[in-house]
Amino acid sequence: MYDKRTLHLKVQELCDCYATTDPLKEMSRLAQEPATEEGALKWIALAVLHGINGNARKITLTRTGDGRVKVTAKYRKSGLPSPGGAIGQKVFDAVKGITHLEEEKGKMAVALGIRDSSIEVVVKTEKSEEGEELSIAFPA
Numbered sequence: 001m002y003d004k005r006t007l008h009l010k011v012q013e014l015c016d017c018y019a020t021t022d023p024l025k026e027m028s029r030l031a032q033e034p035a036t037e038e039g040a041l042k043w044i045a046l047a048v049l050h051g052i053n054g055n056a057r058k059i060t061l062t063r064t065g066d067g068r069v070k071v072t073a074k075y076r077k078s079g080l081p082s083p084g085g086a087i088g089q090k091v092f093d094a095v096k097g098i099t100h101l102e103e104e105k106g107k108m109a110v111a112l113g114i115r116d117s118s119i120e121v122v123v124k125t126e127k128s129e130e131g132e133e134l135s136i137a138f139p140a
Helices: 007-017 023-030 037-053 085-099
Strands: 058-064 069-073 105-114 117-127 131-137
Touching: 007 037, 007 085, 007 105, 023 037, 037 058, 037 069, 037 085, 037 105, 037 117, 037 131, 058 085, 085 105, 085 117, 085 131
Parallel strands: none
Antiparallel strands: 058 069, 058 131, 105 117, 117 131
16 A cells, blocks of 8 residues: 655654654664665654754754765764765655755755644755755754
C-alpha cells in the first residue's frame, strides 16, 4: 500500500516519537544505520529537538565535494554527531523534498508541530564549488 504521508508529516511524527529521548545520543547512533530516507528524516527530527532543547540559534550540515559531512551548531562552536555521508546525502534530499528548494541558494520557513505546540524554523540551502550547506535556524 502506498504511504500517503508527506516527508514533512513524517518529520513531525519522528519529533513526537523522540521528544523524550536524548537527541545527541540518538544522532550519534545514526552513522552506523543503513542509509535510508527514514534515517535522514530521523536525523532532521533529532536535530530540531536538539536545537530546541539546547537553545541553539542554528544547526548547519555541510557536505564537501568528496561526500564527507560535518555538523555544527551556532550556540557554541562545537561539532555535533555527523549522520555520515550516505545518510547525510539523504538528509539533503529529504529537506529538498520538504521545502522544494532546488536552486543554488534558497531559504524557507518551515512550521513543525511538536507534541502540543509548534515551532517555525528557517531552512537555508546553498551550493558552491566546495560542496553543499544546509542550515536550520531556530527562533530567537
